[in-house]
Amino acid sequence: MRALILIFLLFPLISPADTYSSRHHDYRVETIASGLDHPWAMTFLPNGDTLITERAGQLRILRDGRLLDDPVSGVPEVAVAGQGGLLDIELHPDFQNNRQIVLSYAHETWDGMTTRVAKARYESGALTDVTPIFTALPRSNTSRHFAGRMAFDAQENLYIAVGDRGEMERAQDLGDDAGGVHRITMAGEPAPNNPPLDDSDVNDTFYTVGNRNIQGMTRHPETGVIWTHEHGPRGGDEVNIIRAGTNYGWPVITHGIGYSGLPISDKTHKEGMAQPLHFWDPSIAPSGMTFYDGDRFPNWQGDLFVGALKFQKVVRLRIRDDAVIEEEDLLSDLNHRIRAVRQGPDEALWVLTDSSNGRVLRITPAQSDEP
Structure with a gap:
């Protein structure tokens, strides 16, 4: 019991991951943190911390799955x-x-x-x-x-x-x-x-x-x-x-x-x-974008991922010779305005949702898709 309480205290905002299907990968989406005030962008530090901007003017620190109370x-x-x-x-x-x-x-x-x-x-x-x-x-x-x-x-x-x-x-x-x-x-x-x-x-x-x-x-x-x-x-x-x-x-x-x-x-x-x-x-009111070049999603390598505010989704674009040859919607069932999409140092896709209770989402392969 004490071990379970300790895990909760260390990672209180990480929710169980839901599994979704796409054309090339099954993937899981988990909420890493919430309570952000209209988060706009994020970047990953060498020590494992993530810095997140809030449009209201604060720069926040995400550390080990916890959003620190004190802003930068x-x-x-x-x-x-x-x-x-x-x-x-x-x-x-x-x-x-x-x-x-x-x-x-x-x-x-x-x-x-x-x-x-x-x-x-x-x-x-x-x-x-x-x-x-x-x-x-x-x-x-x-x-x-x-x-x-x-x-x-x-x-x-x-x-x-x-x-x-x-x-x-x-x-x-x-x-x-x-x-x-x-x-x-x-x-x-x-x-x-x-x-x-x-x-x-x-x-x-x-x-x-x-x-x-x-x-x-x-x-x-x-x-x-x-x-x-x-x-x-x-x-x-x-x-x-x-x-x-x-x-x-x-x-x-x-x-x-x-x-x-x-x-x-x-x-x-x-x-x-x-x-x-x-x-x-x-x-679609696009916001945030990243190319994926990691190994965790081998069938997404080279694809461009674009967030959408109005249509509340992430769009995956497959590009060959500077032309889009495939387009697919992801996360469209979550009903969240997507403000930012980035590939993390863990080779997962990280997403910010735009609201007064903004979230940090993390997209990883479903277990069967792990390399």
Whole structure:
């Protein structure tokens, strides 16, 4: 009896796993933790801890299946309004030695709100040396479409997604940082070999333009290329491969329509603007994405996993030669808005659900599928 009580005290939030079937694997889903306030992103530390951002502005620690009561100290001031708050978190590729992380978040001054990124040193539940390294300008008074997803490339440059802030014309304005992907160094400088720009007034951190609201970003495990997905309006959610200097077309071309039901554009193609690798109509409201390259699910290796807020599921995409050849819905019976999907160091898939009582879910093979 004492042993059972001890197990409960150590792992009080882990629920019994339910088993599901898919085309290529049977899998189990267990709740590792709950009680998070609209969790947005997570990253895994070398010591086994998981850091999880809450949109309300706290950075939480998950340790041995327990969500610690005390949040990480030293988090920068965050503007929490509408879709804004504490957003993405990434470890620097050399975190083991430099202890650096980056955070994206909504930031506010008298001039309005915007997307900001800061770097910091993380150690023992505290952030120090917090330094902003990117602030999208100009600010505005909207509280929508901050984007904020980030990823590092093999050269340790940081890609930052900035949404159109709900003002779609900004995505085609090169004098405006909104509606694109920016690539910088950890010093906050434009990354080497960014696309050349002729206008000295344009921010040379720009890497791509014409992006509406990127909510998923990941690095391909083989090619090293950055992939994203972004919210469309009513329809037109897109999966894109991020290529230097590319215009992805928003709002000049789109496969969606306005929330009013009226057209945004009469064009889905235009010379000089990229087509998505894949799009959804109606919109699934995608959020979070990861490629799977582990051994626990051998028949999922190379597949792309995308969370969905509106349709409350995880979508598995099989891709060959930059084309989607198979699509499958997972977790659609759980009735949870999916905010983030990541492959963990245990080669399981980890998922965050978006609610005031957000959960951490872990997807592992059913016992018969274990290698």
